[in-house]
Amino acid sequence: MTPERLQRITATLDKRQPDLTVLTDEVYKPHNLAAIARTCDAVGIPDIHVVWPRDRYRLRTAATAGSAEWVNVHTHANIEGAIQQFQQQGYKVVAAHLTDDAIDYRNYDFTQPTALLMGTEREGVSAVAAGLCDHHLVIPMHGMVESFNVSVAAAIMLNEAQYQRQRAGLYDQPRLPEAHYQRLLFEWSQP
Amino acid sequence: MTPERLQRITATLDKRQPDLTVLTDEVYKPHNLAAIARTCDAVGIPDIHVVWPRDRYRLRTAATAGSAEWVNVHTHANIEGAIQQFQQQGYKVVAAHLTDDAIDYRNYDFTQPTALLMGTEREGVSAVAAGLCDHHLVIPMHGMVESFNVSVAAAIMLNEAQYQRQRAGLYDQPRLPEAHYQRLLFEWSQP
Ligand SMILES: C[S@@+](CC[C@H](N)C(=O)[O-])C[C@H]1O[C@@H](n2cnc3c(N)ncnc32)[C@H](O)[C@@H]1O
Ligand SMILES: C[S@@+](CC[C@H](N)C(=O)[O-])C[C@H]1O[C@@H](n2cnc3c(N)ncnc32)[C@H](O)[C@@H]1O
Numbered sequence: 001m002t003p004e005r006l007q008r009i010t011a012t013l014d015k016r017q018p019d020l021t022v023l024t025d026e027v028y029k030p031h032n033l034a035a036i037a038r039t040c041d042a043v044g045i046p047d048i049h050v051v052w053p054r055d056r057y058r059l060r061t062a063a064t065a066g067s068a069e070w071v072n073v074h075t076h077a078n079i080e081g082a083i084q085q086f087q088q089q090g091y092k093v094v095a096a097h098l099t100d101d102a103i104d105y106r107n108y109d110f111t112q113p114t115a116l117l118m119g120t121e122r123e124g125v126s127a128v129a130a131g132l133c134d135h136h137l138v139i140p141m142h143g144m145v146e147s148f149n150v151s152v153a154a155a156i157m158l159n160e161a162q163y164q165r166q167r168a169g170l171y172d173q174p175r176l177p178e179a180h181y182q183r184l185l186f187e188w189s190q191p
Numbered sequence: 192m193t194p195e196r197l198q199r200i201t202a203t204l205d206k207r208q209p210d211l212t213v214l215t216d217e218v219y220k221p222h223n224l225a226a227i228a229r230t231c232d233a234v235g236i237p238d239i240h241v242v243w244p245r246d247r248y249r250l251r252t253a254a255t256a257g258s259a260e261w262v263n264v265h266t267h268a269n270i271e272g273a274i275q276q277f278q279q280q281g282y283k284v285v286a287a288h289l290t291d292d293a294i295d296y297r298n299y300d301f302t303q304p305t306a307l308l309m310g311t312e313r314e315g316v317s318a319v320a321a322g323l324c325d326h327h328l329v330i331p332m333h334g335m336v337e338s339f340n341v342s343v344a345a346a347i348m349l350n351e352a353q354y355q356r357q358r359a360g361l362y363d364q365p366r367l368p369e370a371h372y373q374r375l376l377f378e379w380s381q382p
Pocket of ligand 2: 214286287288289305308309310311312313314315316328330331332335338340341342344345
């Protein structure tokens with residue numbers, strides 16, 4: 001490994017945000033999951049959580065999402081369990097969801113411990129999941145089509161989260177717990 | 192057509208921004224072009240401009256991008272001609288391009304007549320195109336991967352353009368030339 005490579009790894013680990021994550025509710029298209037994982041890496045999200053659809057896409061999807069080698073992908077059996085687990089750990093779970101009582105995503109405080117829930121390509125966030133979330137967030141739209149592509153919607157919200165956290169100084173010093181930091185440093189330094 | 196449908200059509204046309212567009216430089220994956228067209232519709236961009244890659248993806252790509260029936264797709268033979276045509280019309284042509292002299296996209300004034308140039312999936316913006324553009328814009332990143340997916344990068348920048356134009360009142364009254372407005376109203380009202 002070159003010194004430049006090691007420096008890039010530590011610079012990245014120094015900015016990782018352990019209290020920001022994405023939870024996908026049966027998002028199944030490999031290119032969407034891959035784009036979401038890539039955006040998570042860029043804004044400093046170390047782990048993402050997925051509930052797989054109960055169908056044939058399962059394996060293909062798992063393979064692609066895993067190819068984003070800088071973001072750990074955790075799977076959950078069902079969305080209710082995943083949401084409740086985050087809430088018990090003190091996270092807000094906020095759904096990107098186009099409902100009447102949704103708030104403009106720029107008015108949500110992303111410096112709080114947050115899991116951003118993204119809905120599946122066709123049907124969006126399930127009613128059960130929507131009911132369990134702390135807030136619904138919407139990105140205002142001005143066109144004929146009713147929604148953004150899911151990886152696009154995730155990116156717009158996560159980029160806002162990044163700016164808020166930057167302004168709050170959350171990228172200014174390392175935030176990963178020491179053991180987690182050292183484990184990733186070891187893994188990423190392997191040839 | 193229902194009255195609700197007609198109302199949605201006129202509400203959309205009332206917000207179209209004729210002086211904002213996207214120019215893609217050999218972006219070839221159909222799902223990326225489709226996601227870009229969908230985002231353009233959402234922020235009120237009526238027309239997009241594409242330079243097709245010189246390869247077998249040509250037809251498939253054309254089909255998909257056209258499926259975004261609310262955004263007109265114009266093709267150009269080469270990127271130099273397209274850039275110069277916009278500049279002659281008084282547009283700034285700004286490349287989403289990760290160079291050292293690129294400015295943070297939030298510091299660019301998107302209320303000006305602007306064509307946003309997006310680079311191809313693998314190689315990015317060509318050297319020739321980069322040299323002709325008025326500015327290079329960058330979205331800051333904090334991870335290991337060096338770039339966003341192209342449709343994600345376009346969406347982040349266009350969403351910023353939307354907010355700037357909203358603050359400037361550019362969505363408050365119709366901006367399409369009357370003949371253009373009437374032509375789209377007619378086309379969109381067909382069953
Ligand atoms: C293609 S959309 C699903 C559309 C579905 N018909 C619906 O109405 O929810 C996939 C996911 O992207 C996110 N999304 C898309 N556009 C959004 C917007 N404007 N605001 C908030 N979330 C959005 C949501 O998480 C949504 O579940
Ligand atoms: C996958 S990227 C191309 C990467 C290519 N290796 C490069 O270095 O340009 C495709 C396009 O997305 C846009 N893009 C991706 N990430 C960007 C960022 N952080 N800032 C500005 N534009 C970006 C650019 O237009 C780029 O040409």
